[in-house]
Amino acid sequence: MQSRSPVSRTGRPRSAAADTAILAATREALVELGWSKLTLGDVATRAGVAKTTLYRRWPGKNELVVDAVAALFDELEMPDRGSLAADIEGVVLQFAAILVRPEIKSGLMAVVAESTHDDALRERIRASIVDRQKRLVLEGRARAQQRGELPPETDPEEAARTVDLIFDMVAGAVVHRTLVSAEPVDPEWAGAFTRVLVLGLGRSQ
Amino acid sequence: MQSRSPVSRTGRPRSAAADTAILAATREALVELGWSKLTLGDVATRAGVAKTTLYRRWPGKNELVVDAVAALFDELEMPDRGSLAADIEGVVLQFAAILVRPEIKSGLMAVVAESTHDDALRERIRASIVDRQKRLVLEGRARAQQRGELPPETDPEEAARTVDLIFDMVAGAVVHRTLVSAEPVDPEWAGAFTRVLVLGLGRSQ
DNA sequence: CCGTTACGCTACGACTCGTAGCGAAAGCGG
DNA sequence: CCGCTTTCGCTACGAGTCGTAGCGTAACGG
Numbered sequence: 001m002q003s004r005s006p007v008s009r010t011g012r013p014r015s016a017a018a019d020t021a022i023l024a025a026t027r028e029a030l031v032e033l034g035w036s037k038l039t040l041g042d043v044a045t046r047a048g049v050a051k052t053t054l055y056r057r058w059p060g061k062n063e064l065v066v067d068a069v070a071a072l073f074d075e076l077e078m079p080d081r082g083s084l085a086a087d088i089e090g091v092v093l094q095f096a097a098i099l100v101r102p103e104i105k106s107g108l109m110a111v112v113a114e115s116t117h118d119d120a121l122r123e124r125i126r127a128s129i130v131d132r133q134k135r136l137v138l139e140g141r142a143r144a145q146q147r148g149e150l151p152p153e154t155d156p157e158e159a160a161r162t163v164d165l166i167f168d169m170v171a172g173a174v175v176h177r178t179l180v181s182a183e184p185v186d187p188e189w190a191g192a193f194t195r196v197l198v199l200g201l202g203r204s205q
Numbered sequence: 206m207q208s209r210s211p212v213s214r215t216g217r218p219r220s221a222a223a224d225t226a227i228l229a230a231t232r233e234a235l236v237e238l239g240w241s242k243l244t245l246g247d248v249a250t251r252a253g254v255a256k257t258t259l260y261r262r263w264p265g266k267n268e269l270v271v272d273a274v275a276a277l278f279d280e281l282e283m284p285d286r287g288s289l290a291a292d293i294e295g296v297v298l299q300f301a302a303i304l305v306r307p308e309i310k311s312g313l314m315a316v317v318a319e320s321t322h323d324d325a326l327r328e329r330i331r332a333s334i335v336d337r338q339k340r341l342v343l344e345g346r347a348r349a350q351q352r353g354e355l356p357p358e359t360d361p362e363e364a365a366r367t368v369d370l371i372f373d374m375v376a377g378a379v380v381h382r383t384l385v386s387a388e389p390v391d392p393e394w395a396g397a398f399t400r401v402l403v404l405g406l407g408r409s410q
Numbered sequence: 411c412c413g414t415t416a417c418g419c420t421a422c423g424a425c426t427c428g429t430a431g432c433g434a435a436a437g438c439g440g
Numbered sequence: 441c442c443g444c445t446t447t448c449g450c451t452a453c454g455a456g457t458c459g460t461a462g463c464g465t466a467a468c469g470g
Contacts, residue, residue, distance in 0.1 A: 009446080010437080010438055010444070010445050011437070011438075011444080011446030012436040012437050012447045012448075013436080013446085013447080014446090014447065014448095015436095015448080018448090034318075034319060034321070034322040035318050036266075036267075039425090039426060039427085040426085040428090041427085049448085050448070050449045050450065051427095051428090051449095051450095052428095052430090052448080052450085053447080053448065053449075055428065055429080056447080060428090061241075062241075102321065102322070105318075105321035106318060106321050106322060108318075109314050109315075109317050109318035109321070110314075110315060110318035112314050112318075112384055112385060113240055113310075113312075113313075113314035113315035113384075114239060114240065114241055116239070116307065116310040116311050116314070116384065117239040117307070117311060118239070122387060125385075130385060130386070161394075161397070162397075164388065165394070165398060167386070168378050168381045168382040168386055169374065169377075169378045169401070171377075171381050172374075172376075172377030172379070172380055172381030172385075173373045173374045173377040173378065174377070175377055175381060176373045176376050176380060177377065179317055179318075179321065180317060180330075180335060180373075180376070181335070181369065181373055189370070192370055193370060195405070196370070196402070196405035197401070197405055198405070199404060199405040199407070200400070200401035200404040200405030200406075201401060201405075202404070214415080215413075215414050215415070215468080215469055215470075216413080216415025216416070216467085216468065216469080217414075217415045217416045217417075217468050218415080218416080218467080218468065219415090219416065219417095220416080223417090244456090244458085245459090246456095246457070246458085254418080255417065255418045255419065256418095256458095257417080257418075257419085257459095257461090258416080258417060258418075260459065261416075261417090265459090411470100412469100412470090414469090415466100415467085415468085415469105416465100416466080416467075416468095417464105417465080417466070417467090418465085419462100419463085420462090420463085421460100421462090421463105422459105422462105423458100423460100424458080424459095425456100425457080425458075425459105426455100426456085426457075426458095427454100427455080427456075428453105429452100429453085429454095430451100430452085430453080431450100431451090432449105432450085432452105433449095433450095434448080434449085434450105435447080435448070435449095436446085436447080436448090437444105437446090438443105438444085438445085438446105439442100439443095439444085440441100440442085440443090
């Protein structure tokens with residue numbers, strides 16, 4: 001997660017169990033208290049470790065919450081559902097299923113907000129969370145091109161811009177629907193969204 | 206902004222200048238310190254008022270920041286640019302211009318995060334900020350229907366769902382592009398986004 | 411001028427922060 | 441088996457923030 005030495009070092013190794021306990025305790029505290037009222041002392045107590053142990057591993061609240069939240073994005077996958085529309089709809093529902101978790105709702109937006117004036121934190125979020133999502137967009141686009149649903153990329157730069165656009169549209173819409181509008185991303189909404197997106201991508205470019 | 210009595214009450218009235226000074230000081234502190242390090246004591250000092258005055262008007266940091274940020278959304282307008290695409294592109298650029306301000310980036314996401322476990326705060330955000338944005342979507346849709354660019358609404362419920370979908374797509378994409386991807390919403394991106402959206406809306410429904 | 415409310419100021423206990431210092435525990439290499 | 445090294449739990453600490461209470465003063469309205 002953080003500093004790792006390539007070869008095994010001497011001395012007592014860090015407890016891996018403590019890591020998982022701390023991250024689980026962080027998610028639990030996020031649900032109960034929310035971001036602003038979450039304290040590291042409380043997390044340490046919940047995890048059954050000393051507060052100093054926590055500070056030895058994470059610089060502060062921001063970084064800890066990023067790691068605690070990022071772990072939940074591991075389950076994002078995109079099996080081949082046969083068509084671009086089905087792939088998009090599937091990933092939208094899957095992404096939404098993660099976002100409705102209270103620990104995600106409370107934590108993700110908070111660290112994004114903090115990242116606006118902390119470049120290191122922004123990079124940590126990008127590496128831990130955003131790239132993990134964007135990978136799915138690349139997969140889905142490649143499949144759609146093989147099927148002939150999307151035109152093959154001519155200009156690689158143009159292709160990269162399109163991928164970024166799709167990514168922002170999908171992730172942005174789901175996040176906004178879930179957190180700002182506070183409405184559920186049900187199959188009906190996912191279908192309507194997918195219809196607009198696929199239709200819009202069909203002839204563009 | 207908060208409790209108002211319909212008729213003039215007796216006693217010394219609250220200083221309107223103090224309100225604007227506090228809100229301005231809050232935005233200033235958001236830029237310099239960000240959300241987590243912003244303290245109400247510091248805001249009071251910057252505004253030249255006593256800390257108690259601040260607590261008499263706002264319950265806490267969350268509500269204060271919502272009001273401080275909401276004021277900047279007043280400038281959102283949507284002049285008739287002649288076509289649905291032009292209208293959307295215009296509002297996207299305008300919305301993005303507000304979002305790039307550091308006080309918005311730091312404040313908006315933070316209060317949204319807090320609102321996930323504070324219903325009163327969510328309602329305050331909805332009334333102060335979200336509805337102000339959604340109004341533009343309604344205007345744009347009505348104009349497009351008059352021009353014949355969009356089919357007239359048959360089912361009012363279906364129409365409401367479509368408006369919500371468009372709103373989440375536009376606001377979500379712009380927010381995500383600006384805050385998460387940390388890339389600029391320039392005319393090129395706005396054009397590409399608008400093309401996809403208008404094309405996608407064209408035949409749907 | 412008098413009642414009422416807002417204001418600035420000070421002080422306060424409670425809490426959180428992040429760090430330092432200590433002795434004990436847990437691996438690793440010889 | 442034994443040192444060496446690093447982590448661990450624990451305690452304590454100064455610094456800073458929180459939100460409130462109490463006070464005397466200032467500003468309006470009738």
